[in-house]
Amino acid sequence: MEELKELYELHSKGIYSYLFYLTKNPQQAEELLQETFYQACISIHRFNQNPI
Secondary structure, eight states, rough: OOHHHHHHHHHHHHHHHHHHHSSSSSHHHHHHHHHHHHHHHHHHHGSSSSSS
């Protein structure tokens, strides 16, 4: 769980900025950010931690 917190802290501002750029709507950007990290959390087991 600590890894997810670190991932969020590292990337949330950049992802939010990009989503805000796309939507021009702070509420929608925040909702999309939450959905993005939710999907990452439920899919984290599929990520390969040992890159080729």
